[in-house]
Amino acid sequence: MPDSITTLGFDADDTLWQNEQFFRRSEMHFADLLSAHAEVADLSDRLLAIEKRNLDLYGFGIKGFTLSLIETAVEVTEGRVPASIIAEILAAGREMLRHPVETLPHVQETLEQLTDQYRLVLITKGDLFDQERKLALSGLGDFFDAVEIVSNKDKATYERIFNRHGDGAERAVMIGNSLKSDVIPAIEAGSWGIFVPHELTWVLEHVEPPIADSRFRQIQHLGELVPLLAEIG
Template sequence: MAKITTLGFDADDTLWHNERVFRLTEERFASLLGDYTDKDHLAERLLAAEKRNVLHYGYGVKGFTLSMIETAIEVTDRQVPADVIAEILEAGREMMSHPVEPLPYVEETLKKVKASFKLVLITKGDLFDQERKVTASGLDVYFDAIEIVSEKTDETYRSLFSRHGSGPGEALMIGNSLKSDILPALDAGAYGAHVPYDLTWALEEADEPRGHDRFYRLDHIGKVPQLLARLS
């Protein structure tokens, strides 16, 4: 039997849609550069730029927008028209104001668990944009703490679950990303509930841990209360 006192929730693609906004923008980007290169090659170059730039710009829309501009310069041999750069910048601004749509079962699940557990929202990315999405979602009222971090590591979870709860040993982290939400939380000593989203950014892909007694996979976030009942 597990003693769980604290629940950590990822935000993007766990509580609300996010990756599909990036995919739609990438489609728009491909149409802008269609005269210079094919879609698949452009996607490879963009992903390479994102991988390089995440260390400098962090995660989120701003870094993605800068990576698109860099890629446009590269694939056009520095001949990219100014109006294409303007379109890319406009696409980035539109992403920063895109409506926030909570995923199914999210709000009812938060309502069910709030009375019995301490809830901590743990998300990474651009501070301004993440704060905007948290507020726009209307879900902030369910959380006892909201933490926006630059990276999710085992030390991140160890520190946050100790600060906002009774330590990682009595915490369950819930999220869609194995790489960022689940594996480092398990390494910190927490429980992990993987709730897959139908789209995954290539830099967030990872394999499920095998034989880990604190790892669980759920069909959707609405199964969280059932998991907690089983564990207790």
């Protein structure tokens, strides 16, 4: 069929493997380190504001997060943060960059079923080295026809990627756990967008689902993806 789906885009972090939980653990450790200087809620608000402010400078990923932790520590202590706390923050960042890859349920068998039927493209944002490391450790790399590690995900990103690696956005589906980054901009580009919620999602990725859009779908886990793709064509 001329309008049949030929290309599937997959997000990586918290769609194929665990990611946000490591940020949450580091933030809890950070709150313990700064407990003498700020309440947990206030510290979290200030960190979020600094992360948001730094996105255009550092982009997404662990390195930018670590720098934002340090900046927050300097700010809440009015420049008096001990060097020992800075050292612990840096150590926590390095530990995040070394954490093992924990593949989410149903990922392996779903990709095995889809790899001969569609072009599979991994589309992820974040630090280049860290994303490449996680993909290599996951053992999932051979399933994908292409890998795109991008600084941001918007309508133009999906138009470009699905034109490069597929038959255009209209014949593609994007699957991911972020409505803001994975689903809505892909739909704006003309693709289908399939939302796979994760129990932990960064607050800056929270937006309302586009439930009125005919190309929006939601599943509970990737084990439901194959029958849904058969349904939508």
